[in-house]
Amino acid sequence: MKALPHAKIIPRRSAARGHADHGWLNSFHSFSFASYYDPEFMNFGSLRVLNEDRVAAHSGFPTHPHRDAEIFSYILSGELTHRDSMVRKGDEGVEGKKFYHMRRGDVQFTTGGTGIAHSEMNESDYPVHFLQIWALPWSQGLKPNYHTKSFSEEAKRKSFLPILSPLAAGRGASPAEEEAAVPKIPDTIPIHADFVMGAGLIAPDKRFKWTVGGGADVVDSIKDRKVYVHVPMTKNGSAKIRLDGREQAVLGEGDGAFVSGVNVGDELSVESIGEAEAEVIILDSN
Template identity: 75%
Template sequence: MSKPLTHAKILARRSAERGYAEHGGWLKTFHTFSFASYYDHNFTNFGSLRVLNEDRVAARNGFPTHPHRDAEIFSYILSGELTHRDSMVRKGAEGAQGKAFYRMKRGDVQFTTGGTGIAHSEQNESSRPVHFLQIWALPWRYGLKPNYHTRSFDEGAKRRGFVPILSPLKAGVGASAQEEEEAVPAIPETIPIHADFVMGAGIIEPTGRFEWTVGAGAVQKVKRRNVYVHLPMTEGGKAKIRLDGRDEAVLAEGDGAFITGVNAGDVLGVESVGEAEAEVIVLDSD
């Protein structure tokens, strides 16, 4: 078992403190950081983490085609289905994972590099609501070539420990056009992101404990990293976690925590202390 991170500062961001909006009866959304009509100068970004929205979209509804640029954007599906349609491929070419339109379900992550400009839609074309996290990171440079990836992550693996979901593009900031096309991530079997950023996810049974190694052995900045831990609202309020063994760092569903003063290689303990399993998201940035 890892030792407590006595040098780390942990500050909770309670669910009720987040921005909240409802749109036309089809969207219910919580904003951890300033987004759209919600603005709080205290919560604009955390390292390269820029947006963390927890969204619920009603059946047969969704976000119509809209543009993005110079942002790394990813969706993590918690329940239901979400169909991503992108301006980079022929409309109607929906297919398997990869560079085609893709209907996502639980366990899937869709990732978009906005770069010089891209347009996409995210629609719930199913007969039941979809619940997902939409997360944005600031890229390490502007003017990147637009691209996107979709990948599934095994549920069983998430119940054995934290699973890396995203890691930096292995070729780094100076990647060539060929290296961008090859899109090799620093951690195998993850999605490559243009940022010094790692995402992990795990599902911890009650009384269970997982550990997250800061930086996951894949980052350039090793000192004073910014780690954000989020507990989505998936179990009707029955899930809770404790960070680093601290009673003041117990998070309920919808809560998150800013962790500062940590360095790559530090090991953060995460315990499930609620009545239901806890699906925990770790966002580890420069």
């Protein structure tokens, strides 16, 4: 039975995504990106890019610029080394602005703002698998910045764990408030957008619920939220979920779903109905 009869849920099948295999990079695009263009898939709310990338050993993205985008990498497996134009080298395994060597559970976040350059290289002997996600910021010309944080696997197995939430000071943040970088939800990474990200690891026959908007007093836009659900390809096809109890909203690995018409406080049911634990990413925006 539908718990949210007012919600519209449209699956985005893995095979329908854009795809580019460059040898060193095997990338699937949920939204228009690079040589893949589809006017029907330009963005969903402030979510602009969702690429599921695999980068071969000893290769990667050389130094390149970004501006006026909120960009984050969610590591699924392997290792990814980050270097940038602000901090050339950091302490391996240490969270914060000097963190650069990323493994599973780590999230690297970039505010491109007025301009920044960085590289993302796989310097290991094994492939790295990660999600590259971009959001549209609420204003342009922001001061460039980085944040990196590790998120507990154990916590993700209990319920959806918030990963990103809006900068608490909002659009009119002062330089001091920008530097303090306090997020609306404690222990998350702050983003310059009306945007919340969550992640969960759901055992077979278990169900999590995502509270739209991340809970009370987190986001500004409370009506008609745009929630994108993605199931990364991590279990060789053995993971599967069902949204809101709907048989037409069953997602396998690589699949996603556009959930619209939902409001802050609505609870979206996510059931794990496959043979393996399902890793589920929630991207919730205005």
